[in-house]
Amino acid sequence: MLLYCPLCDDISPAEVCNYKKVLVRCNSCGIIFVPRMSGCNDNHDFYRQSATSPFNYYSRNLAASEKNSQYLFSIISRFAQPGKVLDIGCSTGIFMQCAEKHGFEAEGLEIDPNCVRMCNEKFGLKVHNKSVEESEFDKNRFDLINLGDVIEHFVKPLPAMRKIQTWLKPGGIVSISTPDIKSVAARWFQIKPDEHLTYFNSTTLSSILEKAGFKVIYKAPFDPWRDLFSLRYSTTMNLFPLLPGIINFLSQAIGSENFLFRLPFHENLIMIAQVPE
Numbered sequence: 440m441l442l443y444c445p446l447c448d449d450i451s452p453a454e455v456c457n458y459k460k461v462l463v464r465c466n467s468c469g470i471i472f473v474p475r476m477s478g479c480n481d482n483h484d485f486y487r488q489s490a491t492s493p494f495n496y497y498s499r500n501l502a503a504s505e506k507n508s509q510y511l512f513s514i515i516s517r518f519a520q521p522g523k524v525l526d527i528g529c530s531t532g533i534f535m536q537c538a539e540k541h542g543f544e545a546e547g548l549e550i551d552p553n554c555v556r557m558c559n560e561k562f563g564l565k566v567h568n569k570s571v572e573e574s575e576f577d578k579n580r581f582d583l584i585n586l587g588d589v590i591e592h593f594v595k596p597l598p599a600m601r602k603i604q605t606w607l608k609p610g611g612i613v614s615i616s617t618p619d620i621k622s623v624a625a626r627w628f629q630i631k632p633d634e635h636l637t638y639f640n641s642t643t644l645s646s647i648l649e650k651a652g653f654k655v656i657y658k659a660p661f662d663p664w665r666d667l668f669s670l671r672y673s674t675t676m677n678l679f680p681l682l683p684g685i686i687n688f689l690s691q692a693i694g695s696e697n698f699l700f701r702l703p704f705h706e707n708l709i710m711i712a713q714v715p716e
C-alpha cells in the first residue's frame with residue numbers, strides 16, 4: 440500500500456509490520472509508523488485536552504522525571520556549554536529546572552495548557568503554549584534544544600526537525616530521547632497508535648537527524664526511571680487490563696505512593712547531534 444512515510448517525508452510503499460499489525464514499515468527506508476494518508480491532520484487537540492498522555496500522570500511523576508532529567512543532563516553537559524536552551528514538549532518543566540541549575544537560560548514549548556499553567560505559575564518558568572509548527576523563533580537563537588519523549592508524537596517529524604535545526608546556532612546541540620522499537624520493553628509499553636505515530640531505532644533516528652542537517656555525535660540506550668503508582672494515570676494502563684488492580688494492591692502493601700523503578704531493557708534511545716559549524 441502507498442502511505443505517507445515520516446522519514447521519507449513522502450508517499451512510499453509500505454507493508455504491515457509482522458509483530459504489531461496496527462503498524463506498518465516503509466519499504467524504502469525501513470521506519471515503522473502508524474499508517475495515515477498524506478493529508479493527515481495535526482493531532483494537537485489530543486494534547487490540549489489531556490486526552491492522550493494525561494496531565495495527572497506527569498504531575499504525579501515529578502520524582503522520576505527529575506532523576507531522568509539529571510541523568511540526561513550528565514550526558515548533555517559533556518557536549519553543550521551553558522547558554523540558551525529550548526525544551527520542546529517540556530511537560531511539567533522538570534528538565535528546564537535542571538537546565539537552569541546547570542547555568543542555562545531556559546524556555547519551553549508545551550501544547551497541554553495544564554502543564555503550561557503549572558510551569559508558569561508554580562515554577563516561574565517561561566513556557567509558550569504552542570507546538571513546533573505554531574512557533575517562530577529567530578534563526579540561531581538557541582545553544583541547546585531538547586526533545587524528551589517528543590519526536591515519536593510528531594505528525595511530520597522531518598519538517599519539524601528541519602525547523603528546529605534553524606533555531607540552533609552553528610555548533611548548537613539537539614538532544615533526543617525516544618522509545619527504541621528494537622527493545623522488547625518499548626514493544627510492550629510504548630505502542631500507542633493514538634499518540635506515538637513513529638517508532639524509531641538507532642538507524643532511523645540517525646537518518647532523520649542527518650536528513651534535517653545534523654551530525655550525530657553520541658548515541659546510547661537509556662533505561663528511564665518510572666514511578667510505579669503514577670502509572671495508574673498513564674495510557675499504558677489501557678494496554679494491560681490487570682495492571683491497575685495489581686498496582687493498587689502493591690500501593691497498599693508498600694504503604695507509599697512513590698516507588699521508583701526502572702527496567703533493564705533499554706526501552707529508550709538517547710541521541711545527541713550537532714549543527715555543523
Ligand SMILES: [Zn+2]
Nearest residue numbers: 444447465468
Ligand atoms: Zn520511508
